[in-house]
Amino acid sequence: MSLFQITTRRLVSQAYCGLKPASSKKQRICFEMTRPSSNMADFRDVFAKAKHIAIITGAGVSAESGVPTFRGAGGFWRKWQAQELATPEAFARNPSRVWEFYHYRREVMLSKHPNPAHIAIAECEARLSKQGRSIVVITQNIDELHRKAGTKHLFEIHGSLFKTRCTACGNVAANHKSPICPALGGKGAPDPDTEDARIPVEDLPRCQEEDCNGLLRPNIVWFGETLDSDILTEVEKELEICDLCLVVGTSSVVYPAAEFAPQVSDRGVPVAEFNMHTTPSTDKFRFHFSGPCGTTLPPALARHKTEIIV
Numbered sequence: 563m564s565l566f567q568i569t570t571r572r573l574v575s576q577a578y579c580g581l582k583p584a585s586s587k588k589q590r591i592c593f594e595m596t597r598p599s600s601n602m603a604d605f606r607d608v609f610a611k612a613k614h615i616a617i618i619t620g621a622g623v624s625a626e627s628g629v630p631t632f633r634g635a636g637g638f639w640r641k642w643q644a645q646e647l648a649t650p651e652a653f654a655r656n657p658s659r660v661w662e663f664y665h666y667r668r669e670v671m672l673s674k675h676p677n678p679a680h681i682a683i684a685e686c687e688a689r690l691s692k693q694g695r696s697i698v699v700i701t702q703n704i705d706e707l708h709r710k711a712g713t714k715h716l717f718e719i720h721g722s723l724f725k726t727r728c729t730a731c732g733n734v735a736a737n738h739k740s741p742i743c744p745a746l747g748g749k750g751a752p753d754p755d756t757e758d759a760r761i762p763v764e765d766l767p768r769c770q771e772e773d774c775n776g777l778l779r780p781n782i783v784w785f786g787e788t789l790d791s792d793i794l795t796e797v798e799k800e801l802e803i804c805d806l807c808l809v810v811g812t813s814s815v816v817y818p819a820a821e822f823a824p825q826v827s828d829r830g831v832p833v834a835e836f837n838m839h840t841t842p843s844t845d846k847f848r849f850h851f852s853g854p855c856g857t858t859l860p861p862a863l864a865r866h867k868t869e870i871i872v
């Protein structure tokens with residue numbers, strides 16, 4: 563990409579500082595700073611022309627629905643944070659405790675609902691599909707709120723709280739039961755002084771496939787595990803054909819999502835970031851909109867005046 567393209571792609575703000583006293587009769591440009599645009603009208607022009615829109619979403623979108631992440635300051639379940647329980651080693655050591663943690667998270671989701679960001683994305687997908695245009699959502703979130711909002715074309719790259727995988731036969735199945743098994747009923751309280759339920763492994767969720775009865779685990783990509791390569795291949799294909807990419811509620815610092823948007827940006831496709839704050843990737847993108855995505859996204863994805871509704 564030429565320097566010309568770079569400077570015309572972005573708003574260039576020149577900051578003058580360190581002016582010498584008038585007697586010096588000399589001005590000095592202290593620094594020149596490029597930054598992404600936050601001009602919504604310009605974004606809307608790009609949006610109106612886009613045929614294949616990829617939307618990458620992360621924890622910020624779920625946070626606005628009140629979904630706890632069990633990470634960061636104050637994010638504890640009993641004495642632990644997600645990265646201590648969401649590992650294959652923790653599950654091997656204490657499957658009862660890990661299942662209590664996930665049972666709690668599943669139950670919490672019964673009272674959580676899609677927020678205006680989830681709904682704006684789902685409504686936009688339905689509307690654009692009637693115009694021969696597409697939206698794909700690539701999410702790091704495991705709470706299925708995009709699905710609940712009505713999103714159809716969806717890749718949950720970190721799995722789902724509501725899918726299980728058999729540790730014996732590998733079968734993956736959707737499971738929305740509450741509780742997921744009788745032994746977990748009433749368990750999973752998050753308070754730090756709660757004792758482990760110590761549920762015998764034979765009473766934890768078991769595979770329903772004929773003659774299997776293997777121990778089930780949440781179908782979630784845990785710390786130290788690799789992402790499903792079939793899903794990644796599909797995601798790569800989507801990123802190759804997209805002509806607009808939105809990065810919503812994620813700091814884009816975790817691989818592989820951290821690479822998705824910069825990779826799209828590198829081939830000259832506009833990327834728009836919607837986040838509470840700027841992120842380490844912000845300067846790589848054409849647009850940045852600060853604030854809660856439940857506020858910034860609906861007007862960004864609303865019907866454009868050039869759209870012909872069938």
Ligand SMILES: [Zn+2]
Pocket residue numbers: 728729730731732733769770771774775776
């Ligand atoms: Zn099985």
